[in-house]
Amino acid sequence: MFDGFLTFKPSCQVCGLDYSTFNAGDGPAFFVMSIVGIVVVGLALWLEITFEPPIWVHASVAITLSVGLSLLLVRPLKGMLAALQFANKAEEGRFR
Numbered sequence: 001m002f003d004g005f006l007t008f009k010p011s012c013q014v015c016g017l018d019y020s021t022f023n024a025g026d027g028p029a030f031f032v033m034s035i036v037g038i039v040v041v042g043l044a045l046w047l048e049i050t051f052e053p054p055i056w057v058h059a060s061v062a063i064t065l066s067v068g069l070s071l072l073l074v075r076p077l078k079g080m081l082a083a084l085q086f087a088n089k090a091e092e093g094r095f096r
């Protein structure tokens with residue numbers, strides 16, 4: 001359903017469903033920040049308590065994990081939010 005890394009194709013190749021109404025907005029970024037933040041901070045605390053490594057170890061582990069996990073998660077999360085929008089028939093509010 002993707003055209004490139006995060007752009008939706010105009011429509012589904014299988015059933016022709018129009019993707020242009022999908023708008024996940026900041027949703028994927030919010031969930032990625034929350035999930036990656038908890039994982040990376042938790043791991044940093046565990047690392048410090050268990051091994052007390054020098055600061056450069058913390059820096060390299062945290063940076064690598066933050067970037068890696070974010071890139072890994074943002075695409076499936078965006079797809080999931082689009083699927084939820086479709087399944088729940090969520091759309092912009094209309095008056096009358």
Ligand SMILES: [Zn+2]
Binds near residue numbers: 013014016
């Ligand atoms: Zn389809």
